[in-house]
Amino acid sequence: MKALISIIAVILFMLPVEAECAEKKVIRIGTDNTDLILQVGDNGRLYQSYLGPRLRHDEDLTRFDWYRHAASDGSVSRRGWEVYSASGNEEFFEPALAVTHADGNPTTYLYYVDSESKAVEGGTMTVINLKDDKYPVNVTLNYVAYPKENVIKTWSEISHSESKPVTLSAYASTMLYKSAGSYFLTEFSSDWAKEAQMSSQQLQFGKKVIDTKLGSRAAMHTHPFFEIGIDGPVKEHSGEVIMGTLGWTGNFRFIFEVDNVGNLRVIPGINPYASTYELKAGEIFTTPEFIFTVSYDGAAQGSRNLHDWARNYSLKDGMGSRxxxxxxxxxxxxxxxxxxxxxxxxxxxxxxxxxxxxxxxxxxxxxxxxxxxxxxxxxxxxxxxxxxxxxxxxxxxxxxxxxxxxxxxxxxxxxxxxxxxxxxxxxxxxxxxxxxxxxxxxxxxxxxxxxxxxxxxxxxxxxxxxxxxxxxxxxxxxxxxxxxxxxxxxxxxxxxxxxxxxxxxxxxxxxxxxxxxPMMLCSGGGARCDYEALKYFTEFWCSDNTDPVERIYIQWGFSQFFPSKAMAAHVTSWNRNTSMKFRTDVASMCKLGFDIGLKEMTPDELAYCRQAVANWKALQPAVMDGDLYRLVSPYESNHAAVDYVSKDKNLAILYAFDINPRFQEKLLPVKLQGLDPDKRYKVEEINLMPGRRSTLARNGEVLSGDYLMKVGLDAFTSSRNTSRVVKLTAME
Structure with missing residues (x-):
């Protein structure tokens, strides 16, 4: 009896607390490194209150206001960072959702109903239900947070029970907000044989739109991913960067809007161009998944986050061989x-x-x-x-x-x-x-x-x-x-x-x-390159351009978002001014293939290719399944270098390329990354042409990971279009 009385007392005590929490409810979508915090405002609508490094103390999750703006007369405005803002409400900027109701009314107000979280493979899924207070329109927001990979994917589901179909003219996957001093966008433009070309610009007041209207070969001119540097241009190894990509093989649109007080909103989704959608009662309109990571150590760490997530949870046979x-x-x-x-x-x-x-x-x-x-x-x-x-x-x-x-x-x-x-x-x-x-x-x-x-x-x-x-x-x-x-x-x-x-x-x-x-996804080159399609394909063809010099840039761009085992590269006769070794070494950084007649090779070239294939197969724990470190950018130098490190850090591969060195240019050592500083690694140049000896300083020596990362190797030369592949094996 006492136990029953106690239970009743607890229930009665909790009732007003739950009511109060419903007003101020906080929803945490978190990884080991990042928090996305949502909060129900006192008006019953859902707002983003924070996106940034994970907060250490739970009590800090409630110390945010859901509104962030001041009105022109100095009073507090009730506008805020609404998580899925709809057209026709008091918001002054681009909405995520636009609905014309059966009676012709084009306005929608979404209010919080409930939410739940549950464990899914690799992470936690949070489902949030919203609804209009005047019309039977419902929106379900879905988030899956992958703690170890520091990746969040999100999508929305739109439905209704009105008497007649409603018309959707905007239907974004999500909305994200950020408040900082400046924002720098890195985008990836494209054309046939010129995919994944990187360029950057500072976002100013107003909207920057990246979209495509091609329908099937949809990513021919621009790719469905981007990077945003916070308070400075995107850097490789430092600084905060948001990296996002949309899983949609058709027309897509990214809107980046800086508002009147300098806040940024990012709206990814299907491009609604020529695509007003008539939604029937009971039908669910599901938007594509938007996948993003926030790195606080530059784009390199963001790439590794996405690579791990893709191999573990998205790419077909992501953990298998190629x-x-x-x-x-x-x-x-x-x-x-x-x-x-x-x-x-x-x-x-x-x-x-x-x-x-x-x-x-x-x-x-x-x-x-x-x-x-x-x-x-x-x-x-x-x-x-x-x-x-x-x-x-x-x-x-x-x-x-x-x-x-x-x-x-x-x-x-x-x-x-x-x-x-x-x-x-x-x-x-x-x-x-x-x-x-x-x-x-x-x-x-x-x-x-x-x-x-x-x-x-x-x-x-x-x-x-x-x-x-x-x-x-x-x-x-x-x-x-x-x-x-x-x-x-x-x-x-x-x-x-x-x-x-x-x-x-x-x-x-x-x-x-x-x-x-296994299947390769191809679209006249790399015009299909998204993670929804890659649920069904083991790899994609990056470009019909197999000139190894151009491929260094193309693969550099795609590697920002895709692991090497998802990127197919072939050795061909494009750019015969480069050696067979150079062409093969470039292709070996990805899923290796050949598209060339063996009869046009010399005996030494054929022998070299045989050895390179055997080496590539032995290096899969690093190249296919390890961590990628982009060391020297071709965009910032006359050279390029990357290394791959196996998860156990017992094997690493350095690829170094001399693209177009200047006369008497100073050659700097390449400092590796990702090694165990306390392990000793045997340095061995591989992929050598028959009869050629390595001229790499320190070749054959055993060096500490600490030395290799702080001092490095003299891997570059002053010769045009030359390459080195260096294997580093941890010694017992």
């Missing part, structure tokens, strides 16, 4: 036959790689794929070119002792194809205008379930008939042109969104049935 390969494209183009390919498979074995990859040109009969003008969409083997079909190629690969992979571009169609003749209604194409062709092709309407079945069938048919096919290179060479969907009919504003969702539907089906088949 296949080296020989591709035939640069060697043969469209001109090959069954015998030629069988011989190339033997060359792949001779080179020491794991797989032969057949590229474009293997399909089509009524309209054979002899160039890029015909055949796309007709996924049957060209009989007179490959009479034995894929089965014979698989047999040849098996006999040669390598695996077999194949190129596909299943989302696209040439007008000169049987598929186009039979299913014009499956193609995105305007009915009453002249058709514009990008690269002689059009895009299939992936919003159409019948098209999704067809695209899924391309992969399913190949693997059903040839279960030994070990790899797919999935290409996407055209943006959406002639924007009109026969399937969407009177809801054209939904095409850009439903098209991408259709792509995901197909990829989910493929992964469910064939979970262990």
């Amino acid at each position: 296949l080296t390969l020989l591709n035939n494209w640069e060697n043969t183009g469209f001109n090959f036959n069954q015998d030629v390919l069988a011989q190339l498979m033997k060359e792949a074995k001779d080179l020491g790689v794991d797989m032969f990859l057949l590229d474009d040109g293997w399909f089509g009969n009524k309209y054979p794929r002899k160039d890029d003008r015909a055949g796309l969409g007709d996924w049957e083997v060209t009989h007179d070119k490959l009479p034995g079909g894929i089965a014979a190629l698989v047999d040849s690969a098996r006999n040669a002792g390598v695996k077999f992979g194949i190129w596909i571009e299943p989302e696209m169609v040439n007008p000169k194809s049987e598929l186009f003749e039979k299913h014009r209604d499956w193609v995105i194409m305007q009915p009453n205008r002249d058709t514009y062709y990008y690269r002689n092709q059009l895009v299939l309407d992936m919003s159409n379930p019948k098209v999704q079945d067809h695209v899924y069938g391309v992969v399913d048919d190949i693997l059903t008939e040839n279960p030994e096919v070990a790899y797919f290179k999935w290409d996407c060479n055209s943006p959406i042109t002639n924007i009109y969907s026969p399937y969407c009919k009177d809801k054209q504003g939904q095409l850009y969104i439903d098209h991408v969702r259709g792509v995901y539907n197909v990829l989910k089906r493929i992964k469910a049935k064939y979970p262990d088949v």
